[in-house]
Amino acid sequence: MRMKGIQKTNWTGFLLFMTLVIIFPLVISKSFYLTQATFAGIYLIVAVGLGLLMGYAGQISLGQAAFYGVGAYTTAVLTTTLGWSPWIGLIFAIAIPAVLAFIMGYTMSRLSGYYLAMATLAFGIIVHSVLVEWRGVTKGASGFYGIPSIELFGYSITQGVSYFYFVWFFALLVIIISLNIVHSRVGRALRSIHDSEIASSSMGVNTGKYKMQIFILSAMFAGLAGWLFAHMSYSISPTSFTLDASILFLVMVVLGGSGSVWGAVIGTVLIKVISIVVHSLGESFTFITSDFEHVIFGLILMLVIIFLPRGLFVASSDFVKSRVLSNKKNKSKPEIKVAERA
Template structure:
């Protein structure tokens, strides 16, 4: 088993290096401004998807409220940096800590829920946050949107949209992936996997399931808040529509498509959904009956097909196929 764990860690490091090289090289492949913006958004969404994947695939908790934490992070930094005139870097601290505090409160409230009941509860939480954003006009500017969010400065240099912000976002994405991989292969990760397999069995083995589920729920909320911070200072303006149920379903689709039981699965799912949405956008420019709503149809169809034919997700399914075709590698890794 020790050899197996070393082999898995080695493969993860190889995958991480390949992933890092792709991130560095991609902007130099002739991307126009639209594709560069979409690649930047993919990095923001990947941060949320990785956190949601950890929550679903390792803690076994279904959440339909990640967009709410995303919105809390975005509006928090908007208020801190625009209304109070503080540095966006101070906004980052609040954009991470406030979703964590909300997750702590919500997590204790929903501590006894699981499965579909938890999904419905998080859905209700997301709706409450959406309504609060719209109705609390004195703070959030309501449905008209929050404008004039300042640009982030690093060592006196403004980080503007385009290549600088692409690398800025993906720097945080890479750090997120690295931290998540370390969590997965730590004692906490082993405890989370035991909870996902059987919470009753994990409890009988002395695993504090409530503690670990709460920790990973807060962790996923903090990542969503970080993504909200990046989004707010990239767009310079935010509106409630970006943080509604559609966004939560989009993040869920990314995780389910790639595979919730793998950090890489959430990342791959994000990239694939982004690529599909780009394809639909270009298709809409050439086909009259294709509208922006077609993206929702595609995402819903993908979600249904994956659940029917690849319930574990794309990445775990491909890994299983690879293992069947190379049994000698599996044998070596388990000796």
């Protein structure tokens, strides 16, 4: 019964969030904010996958930007160099990161915690170096240009309202998939692994299998986001897939809270709002530059880790629950006293 209540609350929140997404372009028509909201949807896809990996499988990854970049460059090469359809590019943009994640998961199956984080960091550095040095395929540091737009039923989906809804369709689909996983038997197994891998193994849970599956799924989400990013920007370069991008995804998850799918969603939205505010202040104050944004993100990460280690969403949820319980207790006290007198 308790699980059903949790699912009902989450789906109510999902419907509310979906409504906000649908009406956003109707309320905010300025192209800059619409573009930033579209990027928020792309980043959200990566952050939700990373949130599942960290909050449920208990694995820290600093290589999500690498999977993100592999997805983007895969579709860029297939559609621009080979002339294939972007929809075929989507299949490979998801499949190739999944294969790489399987290879990584298989070779690094004995690693966990900070050791796994360092391994994924090394993987990200390797991928970035390949993107820069493999000029014959990736065009090197100068970037890849001329990526075609996506066509659906004869209609070209370009930047603006159409691409906003296109991106958020996939973002909402990722949230639905993630919520279903969390509230399934797999999700319960993942939570047990996060709490104690040794205890889970002793109870017969195949910890290696579940961690591998979530690692692959998070890579597939990142590849999907890369596909969306490439066909939105029409040009990509290795600078978009550096360690800074991986840290940004990590900040999103930690800020919102890795213990919930909604934590990654809230963290992504807040980071994009902060980025917009910093950009607006930069137009008025010359000392506020792009590097200042990194300082803000670092400060946020430090403060959240110290004061709200479970993230904003989880902390606020716990606060609301405690308030509701205290109100129920206060209401029940007079009734108990009357019963005692009787």
